[in-house]
Structure formats: structure tokens, C-alpha cells
Ligand SMILES: Nc1ncnc2c1ncn2[C@@H]1O[C@H](COP(=O)(O)OP(=O)(O)OP(=O)(O)O)[C@@H](O)[C@H]1O
């Protein structure tokens with residue numbers, strides 16, 4: 171039995187004439203302990219897909235099975251890092267995370283919970299900002315708080331919707347390593363949405379492109395056969411890395427081209443006869 | 450070469466001098482002080498201008514009224530009477546003063562007399578209390594009601610009554626509108642059920658609210674001789690002013706950012722937690738905007754309602770002075786007008802401060 175299973179998922183927003191089918195015929199299976207990355211163009215329906223898996227949305231047809239059971243609601247087993255951080259602006263960094271751990275570990279004492287909060291705040295190196303409110307933080311800092319909040323709940327499966335998009339390369343690298351660290355300890359399962367192919371190759375076991383919508387569907391998967399722990403600098407010279415990277419980018423460029431030609435807007439050019447200036 | 454050196458030197462010297470200057474005079478602060486002084490100056494100037502215009506206007510009106518009086522005396526009672534009338538007006542005798550817009554000085558004098566009057570009444574009250582303290586103690590010991598002071602209320606008492614009424618009304622509005630607003634904000638079906646109710650009752654005028662409350666309270670107070678004017682007026686004020694809070698609360702609660710709701714769902718907060726930790730905090734700014742409107746509406750309608758309810762507040766004061774038509778009535782009305790305006794302004798400031806304190810996104814608020 172697969173850990174996570176998406177069977178023939180269709181998702182339509184709206185009703186009647188105004189409806190758009192964002193996702194169609196999505197099929198995906200993930201095993202326990204796997205790290206899967208989904209790459210896709212902006213607006214192709216990645217967040218929609220994530221919300222179907224974490225239980226915030228229900229598919230129009232098809233089913234999402236988590237450990238064999240249909241997903242009908244959110245669960246602490248599946249932690250989410252939202253794309254737009256979604257921090258509560260009236261709470262400080264510490265309070266935002268505290269709220270999460272308190273729900274995840276209802277039996278723990280306040281002191282234990284605070285310890286968890288501090289640990290994860292330190293992990294994303296925000297200890298000096300623990301008493302700041304989100305609006306006093308930069309975009310990247312907010313993103314790190316969102317990462318800390320999701321990981322602090324110690325979920326079995328981590329679902330990440332472009333979690334590191336707003337970060338500089340260095341912080342990004344550090345957090346990638348932190349996430350990999352947490353993932354590999356007691357073999358969690360992870361689903362990463364990203365628009366960065368290199369990030370996908372560095373972190374994931376498989377990369378699956380999401381073809382651009384409407385009617386977005388998953389493309390062929392690319393297996394990343396590189397030993398873990400992976401070394402970022404050494405990877406650049408790894409022939410497997412180069413080959414996979416080229417294959418993925420080529421594929422993405424192809425579907426990108428397709429998208430352009432598929433766009434069925436016909437440009438009617440006015441018929442003009444060029445005037446001769448020499449007369 | 451040498452010249453260059455000198456130049457360089459000069460530059461660095463002027464730079465360090467500038468730094469020294471900067472240290473000595475924190476320029477930002479200085480700019481701030483100059484700016485606020487300038488603002489204060491402009492405000493003062495405009496106040497003076499206003500008083501000047503007012504003075505001239507009231508003088509013109511005074512002269513017109515005086516001329517009319519003299520003219521009338523001339524036509525009705527002849528030359529002599531007219532001369533007597535003019536002499537009387539010029540002597541400043543209160544019996545024949547033209548009754549028109551009072552001048553700033555008259556208003557100032559009235560303010561002083563009202564305050565002085567307050568001192569007299571206060572002394573009177575104290576004397577009364579002292580005189581009757583023994584009797585009252587006996588009455589209380591016998592289980593009877595003590596004798597209370599029923600003399601005239603002073604202007605300050607009147608103002609305090611008004612403020613008390615407005616706060617009681619505001620509190621009532623808060624206690625009714627916020628909970629109901631939250632409940633109908635949470636439930637779309639309740640919201641549509643309540644919608645007609647809100648739409649119909651929101652535009653009802655203060656006078657009608659007063660009449661409605663009067664009908665009900667009068668019946669409830671049957672057999673009770675105590676004064677219900679205060680109760681009637683604060684309930685009317687509250688009912689009249691609560692709508693802004695009700696609508697804003699419902700709107701704030703129903704339009705919480707979807708991201709926050711998603712967070713609540715992913716963290717699996719219970720209903721109670723979701724309402725108190727996510728929905729309410731995120732709608733607080735809108736709720737307080739509503740409360741601020743409610744307070745200012747309450748203060749505005751208060752005057753009319755106190756007048757109708759015969760409650761010993763500013764509304765009744767203004768009306769009685771107008772009816773009274775005594776010599777200094779007009780200037781007392783103007784005093785009341787200023788007091789009403791200034792208190793209204795202060796109440797609004799108070800609410801703005803509270804509002805800024807609770808709003809988490811200060812820079813996004815006006
Ligand atoms: N609640 C909604 N109602 C209607 N349409 C929606 C809704 N949410 C998303 N969409 C539409 O679905 C499509 C996919 O949106 P989605 O947010 O899933 O894209 P995405 O791949 O996450 O984009 P990005 O990379 O910019 O985050 C978009 O065209 C969007 O307009």
C-alpha cells in the first residue's frame with residue numbers, strides 16, 4: 171500500500187460557465203520515506219495540488235488516499251509550509267510557533283513547549299527576532315518562521331509549497347540542509363513544490379513536472395540517482411546530475427514552448443503595405 | 450600639490466565640523482520641533498481669525514437688531530421713546546439688549562458665570578449634606594430613603610450627566626453589537642437572516658428610537674416613581690449608535706483573510722481557539738473602527754435624545770436656555786456648543802488611541 175496516493179484527480183474552480191478545470195487526471199503515488207519534488211510554471215495549479223493533499227481542498231473527482239484512507243480534512247500528520255507564509259500578524263514569531271506546537275503536543279507542559287519553540291527558532295537562526303512581529307521581518311525571515319512552524323509540529327509528512335522562494339542562495343542552502351536533516355531523521359516523507367530545478371535535484375528522490383494549466387497534469391517523472399548525503403559542490407561535476415538536469419530542463423522548455431503555441435489567441439495583423447520613403 | 454593638500458584638509462575639517470554640529474543638534478528632532486511649532490502657530494492663528502470673524506459678525510448682527518429696535522420704537526411710540534431705547538441699549542441694561550448671536554466676550558463671560566455658578570451650587574450641596582447628615586442617618590437606620598439634594602444642577606453636573614449617558618449608551622451598544630456581530634459574522638445563513646433587520650433599523654432616526662424605548666421603559670417602570678429619564682436616554686443612544694459596530698464586526702469576522710483560516714485548519718484549532726485566537730484578533734481593527742463611529746454617533750444623537758427624554762444633560766440645557774430667552778441664554782447656548790464639540794473631539798481622540806493600540810498593522814491604518 172502506498173503512503174500517499176492520488177487517483178484520477180480533477181479539480182475545477184467555480185461553477186457553470188465561469189468554471190475552470192485547473193487540474194485534470196493527476197495520478198501520483200509516494201512511498202513512505204520518499205522525497206518527491208514537483209516543478210511547475212507559475213499558475214499551473216501547484217498550490218491547488220498541495221491543498222488537495224493537505225486536506226484544505228477536496229477534489230472535484232478522484233480521490234486522495236493517505237495511508238490508505240481518504241483525505242477529508244487537515245491533519246497534524248501532514249505539516250504544511252504555505253507559499254505565502256501565512257503567519258498571524260498579531261502574534262510574535264515565538265507566539266506563532268507556540269500556537270502550532272501547543273496544538274501538536276497538547277499534553278506537554280508550557281516549559282517543554284517553549285523549549286521546542288526556541289529550538290526551532292534557533293534552527294532557522296531567528297533567535298534574536300523571536301519577540302518580533304511578522305511585519306517587522308523581511309520576506310525571507312517570514313519564510314523561515316513558516317518553515318520553523320511547520321517543522322516544529324513534527325509531522326510525519328512535510329508538504330512544502332515553494333518554501334524557500336524568497337531566500338538568498340546562502341540561507342536557502344542552509345535551510346535545504348536543515349529540511350533534509352529533519353526529513354532523514356526517522357525517515358519522514360516529503361513533498362516539495364519548487365520552481366528551481368537545481369533545488370529539486372539536490373533534495374528529491376524524484377522530480378515530477380506539472381504541465382501548465384488549465385487542465386494541468388503531471389508529466390513523466392525523473393529519478394535522481396545520486397547518493398545521499400549529496401554534496402552541492404561536488405554534484406556539479408557529477409555526470410548523472412548533469413544528465414538529469416539537462417533532461418528536465420529540456421522537458422520543461424518543450425512544454426513551455428507547447429504552452430506558447432497552444433495559447434489559442436489569434437493575432438490578426440492589419441494589412442499594411444510598407445510605404446517607400448524614397449518615393 | 451600643496452594646494453590640493455590644503456583643499457583636502459579643508460574638506461576633512463569641514464566634514465568633521467559638520468559631524469560635530471550633527472552631534473550637538475540632533476537635526477531630526479529639531480526639524481520635528483520646528484514643524485510642530487509651526488503647526489501650533491498656524492492653529493493659533495486660525496483660532497484668532499475665527500474669533501475675529503465671529504466678533505465682527507456678531508457686532509454686525511447686534512447693530513442690525515439694535516437699529517431695528519430703535520426704528521420700531523420710533524414708529525410705534527415716537528421720537529422720545531426711540532431716544533430712550535437707544536440710550537437704554539447703549540447703557541448695556543439687560544432689559545433692552547438686542548437678542549442675537551452673542552459675541553466672543555459675552556460667551557466667555559457666560560462660561561465664567563457658569564463655572565462660578567457651579568461653585569455656588571457645590572457649596573450649597575455641601576451645606577445641605579451637612580445639615581441633613583444627622584437626619585439622613587436616622588432615616589437610613591429606620592430603613593427609609595434618605596433625603597437627597599434636589600436643587601438646580603450646575604453646568605458641570607450637566608456635562609457630567611451627558612458624558613455618563615454617552616458612556617452608558619456606548620457600553621450598551623458594545624455589549625449588544627459586538628457579540629451579535631460576531632455571531633452573524635460567523636454564520637452566513639444567520640447573516641442573511643439578520644440582513645433585512647439591520648437594513649431596516651439602521652436608518653431609523655434617534656427621535657423614533659427614543660419613542661420606542663420610551664414606550665417600553667415607561668411600562669417597565671410602572672409603579673416605580675424613580676426618575677427614568679437617564680435610563681431611557683442611554684438606551685436610546687445605545688440602540689441608535691450601535692449599528693456601525695454591528696455591521697463592522699460582522700464584516701470583520703466574515704472577511705477574515707483566507708490564509709489565516711487555512712492556518713487555523715492546518716493547526717487544527719478548536720472552534721473556540723479559532724474564534725478567539727484567529728478570527729477575533731484579525732477583525733479587531735474593523736471592530737474598533739466601528740466602535741469609534743458608534744461613539745461619535747452616540748455623542749451626536751445624545752443632544753436630541755436628552756432633550757426629548759428631559760434628562761438633565763446638555764441637550765436639555767440647550768433647549769431650556771433657548772426657551773428661557775434670558776439675556777445671557779444665547780451665549781450659554783454657544784458655551785454648550787463649544788463644550789459639546791470639544792468633548793466630541795476628545796472622545797474621538799480617545800477612541801483613535803485605543804484603536805491604534807489594538808491594531809496590529811499600524812502602518813496600514815489611516
Ligand atoms: N479559489 C480559487 N478560485 C478560482 N480559481 C482559483 C482559485 N485558486 C486558484 N485558482 C486558479 O487556479 C490556477 C492555479 O492556481 P494555483 O495557486 O494552484 O497556482 P500555482 O501553481 O500555485 O501558482 P504559483 O506558482 O504562482 O504559486 C490559477 O489560474 C488560479 O487563477
Ligand SMILES: [Mg+2]
Nearest residue numbers: 216217253331
Ligand atoms: Mg502556488
